Amino acid sequence: MSNTQRSNLLHLGTIALLAVAFFILPTYHVGNLSRIMVLAVYAIGYNFLFGYTGLLSLGHALFFAAGMYGLGLSMELFDLTTAPALVIGLASALVISAVIGFLALRTSGVSFMIVTLMFAQAGYLTILYFGTYTRGDEGFVIQQADRVLFGVDLSSDTGRYFAALALFSACFLAVAHLVQSPFGRTLVAIRENEERARMLGYDTVTHKLKAVIISGTISGLAGAAYALLFGYAGATFATVQYSIFPLLWVLLGGAGTTIGPLIGVIFMFYLIDLSSSITSAYMLIAGVVLVLLTLFAPQGLAGELRKRVFKWMP
Amino acid sequence: MDAVNILSTKGLTKTYGGIKANTNIDFVLPKGKTMALIGPNGAGKSTFVGMLCGRIAATSGDVFFEGQNINALPAHKRISLGIAYTFQITSVFAGLSLHENVALAARRRLGSDVTAVDAKVADVLARVGLLDRADQIAGDLSYGHQRLLEIAMGLAQDPRLFILDEPTQGLADSEIASFIDLINSLAGETTILLIEHNMDVVMKTAAYITVLNFGEILAAGTPDEIHANEAVQAAYLGTTTDA
Numbered sequence: 001m002s003n004t005q006r007s008n009l010l011h012l013g014t015i016a017l018l019a020v021a022f023f024i025l026p027t028y029h030v031g032n033l034s035r036i037m038v039l040a041v042y043a044i045g046y047n048f049l050f051g052y053t054g055l056l057s058l059g060h061a062l063f064f065a066a067g068m069y070g071l072g073l074s075m076e077l078f079d080l081t082t083a084p085a086l087v088i089g090l091a092s093a094l095v096i097s098a099v100i101g102f103l104a105l106r107t108s109g110v111s112f113m114i115v116t117l118m119f120a121q122a123g124y125l126t127i128l129y130f131g132t133y134t135r136g137d138e139g140f141v142i143q144q145a146d147r148v149l150f151g152v153d154l155s156s157d158t159g160r161y162f163a164a165l166a167l168f169s170a171c172f173l174a175v176a177h178l179v180q181s182p183f184g185r186t187l188v189a190i191r192e193n194e195e196r197a198r199m200l201g202y203d204t205v206t207h208k209l210k211a212v213i214i215s216g217t218i219s220g221l222a223g224a225a226y227a228l229l230f231g232y233a234g235a236t237f238a239t240v241q242y243s244i245f246p247l248l249w250v251l252l253g254g255a256g257t258t259i260g261p262l263i264g265v266i267f268m269f270y271l272i273d274l275s276s277s278i279t280s281a282y283m284l285i286a287g288v289v290l291v292l293l294t295l296f297a298p299q300g301l302a303g304e305l306r307k308r309v310f311k312w313m314p
Numbered sequence: 315m316d317a318v319n320i321l322s323t324k325g326l327t328k329t330y331g332g333i334k335a336n337t338n339i340d341f342v343l344p345k346g347k348t349m350a351l352i353g354p355n356g357a358g359k360s361t362f363v364g365m366l367c368g369r370i371a372a373t374s375g376d377v378f379f380e381g382q383n384i385n386a387l388p389a390h391k392r393i394s395l396g397i398a399y400t401f402q403i404t405s406v407f408a409g410l411s412l413h414e415n416v417a418l419a420a421r422r423r424l425g426s427d428v429t430a431v432d433a434k435v436a437d438v439l440a441r442v443g444l445l446d447r448a449d450q451i452a453g454d455l456s457y458g459h460q461r462l463l464e465i466a467m468g469l470a471q472d473p474r475l476f477i478l479d480e481p482t483q484g485l486a487d488s489e490i491a492s493f494i495d496l497i498n499s500l501a502g503e504t505t506i507l508l509i510e511h512n513m514d515v516v517m518k519t520a521a522y523i524t525v526l527n528f529g530e531i532l533a534a535g536t537p538d539e540i541h542a543n544e545a546v547q548a549a550y551l552g553t554t555t556d557a
Contacts, residue, residue: 182426189418192407199369199401200467201393201422 003312004180007258010313011176014259015169022161030161032273036265037164038226039245041171043253043261045218046246051256052179053211054191058243059116060219062100062123065238066093067220069127069134072233075146077133082149086224093220094213096123101212105205117240124238139234142227149228160229167225168262171218176258178214180314187211188256219246252293254302258314263301320345320475320505321366326375328361328529335361336529339375343475348497348506350516353526354549359509360402362526363477366507367399368392379475394422396474400464400481402509408453412444412463415452419470438469441496458485465496476500477507482515494518525549 001009018037022030042064049055070092074080080088104115128136147154154163178184189197190204198204227233236242245268246261253264268286275285297304306313321343328336336358343349351359364370366377368389377384384392393399407415413435420434439445442462447455452463461484468476482490490512497506497519510516516523516537523540525532527549533540540546 182421185414185418185421188410189407192409193405196401196405196407197418198390199367199393199399199405200419200471201390203388203390 003314006310006312007176007180007314010259011173014262015165015172018165018168022158022165027157030157032269034157034161034164034229036262036269037168038222038229039249039269040262040265041168041225042219042222043246043249043265044171044175045215045220045222047250047255047257047261048175048179048218049211049215050247050250051254051260052184052191053187053208053215055208055211056113056247057104057116057212057215058113058240058247059100059104059118059120059123060216060246061238061240061242062116062120063093063097063216063219064223064226064242065123065127065235066096066216067223067225068227068233068237069223070220071224072140072142072227073133075142076140082146082228085146086149086228089224089227090217090221093223094217097213097216097220098209101209101216105208105212117243120238120240120243124235124240127235127238134235137235139232139236142231142233144231147228147231154229155231164225164229167221171221172258172262175218176314179258183207183210191256248290250300252290252300254300254304254306257300257302257306260300260302267301318345319343320380321507322378323366324376324378326362326365326377327373328358328365328370329373334529336365339526339529339531341524341531341534343505343507344522345505346502347521348501348508348519349522349524350508350510350520351524351526352510352513352516353532357526358529359526360479361529363399363479363507363509366392367397367477369399393471396471397477398468398471398473398475399477400468400479402479402483404457404460404464406452406460406463406467408451410452411449412439412452412455412466413448415463416466416470419467423471434470438466441469442466443492458489461485462489462493465493469500473504475505475507477509479509480511481508482510482512490515 018033021033025033046060049057067089071085071089074085074088100116100119104112104119107115127134144155149163152163153159186197186202186207190207194204223237249264249268250261252267253262254260271286271289272282276282278285299307302313319342323339323341326336326339339362353359361370365372368387379395379397407418416435416438417431420431424430424434436445439448442465444459444462444466452460455463461481465481482493485493494515500506508520520537522535523537524534525540525546532549533543533546
């Protein structure tokens, strides 16, 4: 079996497994998985920039929130229906990531982290400042009637699960394809040695800008989907915490692997879920596990698997 | 502009603060020939080629490539015109396989044509003698092999002008011998600008030599002329003609 066939099998197998999970898992876990898949889309978007391009952003919550509020506000203020609102959400994330990318890419390394963090904080404060429209921290509910897309009721368990699965599958496969394309390979080259890539004749600045836009737009799509599937938009999703989460998921799951983001989100979700059923000091348990993982699997779960067993993993 | 010169410079100057690294360099590179750029350490050789390929911004002066003024072009655009550059300090993609290293170099020109890229990669890796290591990770190679990989990455671009910054540094004698053969096999196919300290390599490959000293051109000519040049001997041996 060739490496391409192996990775196709891995990707399609993962999707099939998630589809089957709906029928065999108890309702509680099915609900969790819907949420996990949407958050995994966010992680996939983050991983594209961090894992494959080598740019560490601390401001992705801004893109997530751009998608969420683009959708939410256009429904709330302009009474748009689901599909156009979703397009507005996507477009907001695209425009904002293009602007932020254009400005932030004048810096690199630690400065890039700080600049993206600052922009995201500015975005969060903007949401609070315009509290009259955004309802600030309190947020607002997406009306039941607005949560129907192509005749599918996204507020039902089944509709929600399969909408999340469809979205996840599309992003998962698209990014897997992209990172193995010449464009994706060039991004990896920039991650490995930017000056060398430039001196091979690649326009590294444009490549990095495209990576920020793709990453930001996928993150925004996740934000819009989150609002749509779970019926709520709030400023919490624009806080710095939501910029740190995707970084943690990707680090735990395995940066620069296609499957890593999903594994990272599942792991983190159930780590907090299980430890909080044991003690109220659940962050203590979660923290210890995270430290151990960083010590013994520094490349993340999928990263270690690739290093030790499955060298072909994309 | 003379059509037989692939590259030329007019009054090319680089100053770092008050220090002049290159002063008023007028330089011509004949098409299809191998030119060696020599000079003592700190003579400004790397600064000069850095300005040719756009890594270093010139303070003043002009660079012409195939008759076109390329001053305003950023490095990646100059490379796209057909200038390949290998680094003085080995700079490969250490985390990627040899195949992928060379494929990245070939892909910029050949695009997503997988068959053409693979053929090109196999061809140039065979040329530098690394074909049997194609699947190894570049960072695991010995220093000498990494130098050869750099050269392979240059060749994969089918450059019209190939600039090599001290390519034989750290190579074993047997590897230097095959490097000389490789350069000579490219003669006529492509123009080569070679920064080199090893005079044996220079004498066996170069049709022309330019000598830099203190950021200025001290002499230029055929190997025999340079060999006989007293100013060059003085610069290299440290003898002063006048006290």
